[in-house]
Amino acid sequence: MKPVELKPGIYWVGGIDWNLRYFHGYVTPRGTTYNAYLIVDEKITLVDTVKHYLCDEMLDRIKQIIDPSKIDYMVSNHVEMDHSGSLPKIMELAPNAQLVTSPQGQKGLKRYYKKDNWNFKVVNSGEELSIGSRTLKFVHVPMVHWPDSMVTYIPEEKLLLPNDAFGQHIASAERFDDQLGWEIVHEEAATYYANIVLPYGDNVNKALDVVTRLDIDMVAPSHGVIWRSLIPKIVPVYRKWAGNETDPKALIVYDTMWDSTRRVALALQDGLEDAGVPVTMRFLQTNHISEIMTDLLTARAILIGTPTLNNGMLPTVSAFLTYIRGLRPKKRIGLAFGSYGWGGQGAKEVAGVIKDMGWETPLDFINIQYRPDGQELQGVRETGKKLGEMITN
Numbered sequence: 001m002k003p004v005e006l007k008p009g010i011y012w013v014g015g016i017d018w019n020l021r022y023f024h025g026y027v028t029p030r031g032t033t034y035n036a037y038l039i040v041d042e043k044i045t046l047v048d049t050v051k052h053y054l055c056d057e058m059l060d061r062i063k064q065i066i067d068p069s070k071i072d073y074m075v076s077n078h079v080e081m082d083h084s085g086s087l088p089k090i091m092e093l094a095p096n097a098q099l100v101t102s103p104q105g106q107k108g109l110k111r112y113y114k115k116d117n118w119n120f121k122v123v124n125s126g127e128e129l130s131i132g133s134r135t136l137k138f139v140h141v142p143m144v145h146w147p148d149s150m151v152t153y154i155p156e157e158k159l160l161l162p163n164d165a166f167g168q169h170i171a172s173a174e175r176f177d178d179q180l181g182w183e184i185v186h187e188e189a190a191t192y193y194a195n196i197v198l199p200y201g202d203n204v205n206k207a208l209d210v211v212t213r214l215d216i217d218m219v220a221p222s223h224g225v226i227w228r229s230l231i232p233k234i235v236p237v238y239r240k241w242a243g244n245e246t247d248p249k250a251l252i253v254y255d256t257m258w259d260s261t262r263r264v265a266l267a268l269q270d271g272l273e274d275a276g277v278p279v280t281m282r283f284l285q286t287n288h289i290s291e292i293m294t295d296l297l298t299a300r301a302i303l304i305g306t307p308t309l310n311n312g313m314l315p316t317v318s319a320f321l322t323y324i325r326g327l328r329p330k331k332r333i334g335l336a337f338g339s340y341g342w343g344g345q346g347a348k349e350v351a352g353v354i355k356d357m358g359w360e361t362p363l364d365f366i367n368i369q370y371r372p373d374g375q376e377l378q379g380v381r382e383t384g385k386k387l388g389e390m391i392t393n
């Protein structure tokens with residue numbers, strides 16, 4: 001339970017959630033951390049806190065450095081409860097602390113915690129606060145990923161505390177990106193982006209415009225490891241994700257009751273591969289929708305298959321579509337497919353949702369009655385190849 005010094009006098013004092021496997025609808029096989037940062041200067045400052053049940057772990061780390069009652073500024077970059085959950089305890093232990101937050105942050109924290117005695121210091125975007133030898137500069141980044149979101153920058157230290165931006169759900173003994181390596185950190189940053197930040201690409205780009213003008217050598221987010229070596233690699237990748245830029249590859253997502261839809265999926269895979277397109281296959285009974293989002297993040301073509309059940313699509317497919325509709329991936333090519341017995345509404349409904357999302361649909365949806373025969377599968381394979389050629393050309 002040791003604090004970790006990032007820069008002289010600046011410490012990571014967060015909590016490690018080793019057992020977390022589910023985070024508001026998102027599976028987290030590696031667990032996560034809630035990162036809080038303590039800055040020891042003339043004014044002692046804590047930036048963000050941890051989920052309520054890790055409060056004692058955070059306090060234990062803080063107490064190894066200072067007496068928590070000495071905290072002068074409690075900065076809340078983001079209202080969400082995984083970062084604000086220990087605010088009530090800190091504000092109780094540090095009665096003289098001012099709670100520094102954005103105007104939306106103040107509204108959210110008041111509404112959520114209903115504490116009348118908190119001494120707020122509301123900061124505008126661009127406002128600076130001297131804490132002694134260092135300055136805290138606050139930049140609002142609305143909708144990255146809540147209206148209240150704010151980042152804190154310390155120019156004297158070239159340190160950015162961007163809260164959820166650049167986060168990853170990783171519980172580990174390591175605190176820095178280079179200790180885990182690009183493969184793991186990139187994968188978890190991608191999953192995080194795809195499931196949390198994806199709808200807000202335009203806002204991310206605006207935030208990146210501001211952030212990339214700052215002199216930075218360390219980015220310490222509110223989840224996962226701290227970026228110090230891989231910043232030049234992750235920033236362009238964030239730009240790519242924010243711009244919905246994809247690679248010429250395909251993702252096939254499907255469910256099936258009696259295997260016919262899977263046979264169609266396999267024929268589409270063959271056709272796409274004939275055109276030289278790499279294909280990822282995701283069966284909705286064995287892959288969680290939040291894991292599939294990581295594949296979707298950079299796939300140009302998304303093919304979604306369902307049989308018809310009771311005049312509609314399967315509930316697993318419907319849940320997936322509800323999830324991606326909310327996350328709003330753009331600039332994709334879509335194709336619906338499926339199998340039916342008599343009415344055939346399932347694949348048609350999927351095609352309707354794909355169109356509503358604004359994806360390109362150059363080819364008609366595929367719907368095969370009962371089990372596809374060899375000739376039908378050949379036709380599907382040709383459709384897959386045609387789609388593949390559209391992606392690669």
Ligand SMILES: Cc1cc2nc3c(=O)[nH]c(=O)nc-3n(C[C@H](O)[C@H](O)[C@H](O)COP(=O)(O)O)c2cc1C
Nearest residue numbers: 257258259260261307308310311340341342343344
């Ligand atoms: C419980 C149940 C309900 C079904 N309801 C419909 C329906 O409303 N309309 C329809 O066209 N087919 C319906 N079907 C038939 C399936 O869509 C058909 O068997 C299809 O080939 C199944 O595809 P799969 O092998 O990919 O599961 C239903 C099948 C089952 C088992």
